[in-house]
Amino acid sequence: MSGAIDFSVSDRDFHPPHRSVKPGEYRRGLLSVGAFALGMLASGPAAADWGAASISELDAAVIEVASDGETYTTVEAGSPAIKGRIRMYLDTHDFGRVRSWAFWPSIQADGAHKKQFPELKVSKSYSLGDRPKKVKRDLPFSISRQAYKSYAVEACNQLASRLRNDLGRTNEQIFEADHLLSVQVRAEITWDMSGLANEIPPAKEQVDPDSIGKPKVKDVTINCMKVPSPPIVPAVTGVAMIVNGYDPVNRGGQC
Incomplete structure (x- = not known):
């Protein structure tokens, strides 16, 4: 009997692990996991392979x-890079x-589609x-x-369209x-594994003790900025005008 998997991470959008269901079946997995995770142990009486990925750290x-x-x-x-750890x-x-694996990050702003970055993938294949x-x-x-600038601009313009069409707002x-959009940063993973069905212990939830009171996953936000206000011109309180020696106040030319 296989022992329990001890993989303790924080992930609010954790997806259940991939499992094969047929003995001897070759397994190809694809999984997306969100920014915070609760560690899970693989479960079920007929599980062969198991895989997961999550964001373990994320800078604000x-x-x-x-x-x-x-x-x-x-x-x-001045907008920063989105940095973290998977x-x-x-x-x-x-x-x-x-046999092989690969993972890479993705982002998804409120109300927008997901944008993946497979060009940033880390991968490895193993020889026989x-x-x-x-x-x-x-x-x-x-x-x-x-890498993300076109996506961020598109997300803001999609927000503007929703405000016009759904709420009747004018430009x-x-x-x-300013309008703020929350951005979910996720880990995308794919793998090739082979395995036979075998019994393992029931699922058991665990929490990473290092994550308690010390959150390592910070917020990423898109700020769709307002139009800057025009500069304020100081008011003119008084004007003295003398043109070509003519003083409209002293018509007689007296000093």
């Missing part, structure tokens, strides 16, 4: 998107082997005779401003205030 970031009063146009140059765990249990039964990784990632009303 505010992405600022400028506007021209009619549309959102560009991401401000934790991955694979287990083939008693009879399987890991060198295939492990378990794999665990915890590695950094960084999504540059250049003046939309662009006179």
Whole structure:
């Protein structure tokens, strides 16, 4: 009987692990897991392979998107990269082997589609005779401003469209205030594993003790910025005018 998997992470959008159901079946998995996770142990009487990935650390970031009063146009140059760490765990249990795996980050703003970054993937394939039964990784990632800027601008313009179409807002009303969009950062994972069905203990939830009171996953936000107010011109309180020696106050030319 296989022992319990001890993989304790924090993930509010944790997806159940992939499991094979037929003895001897070759397994190909694809899974997306959200930014906070609760550690789970694989369960069920006929589970062969198990895999999961989550965001274990995430730096706070505010992405600022400028506007021209009619549309959102560009991401401000000072907006930071989205940086964090992805934790991955694979287990083939008693009879399987890991053939290959890959993981990469994705982002999804409120009301927008998911944007994946497979070009940032970390991956590995194992040759015959060198295939492990378990794999665990915890590695950094960084999504540059250049990589996410088009997505951020699109997310803000989609928000503006919803405000116009659903709430009847005018451009003046939309662009006179900042609008904040929460961004979910997730880990995408795929793997190739082989395994035979075997019984393992029931699911058991665990919490990473290091995450209690010390949250490592911070907020990432897109700020769809208002149009800057025009500069205030100081009021003129008085004007003295003398043109070509003519003083309209002293018509007689007396000093």
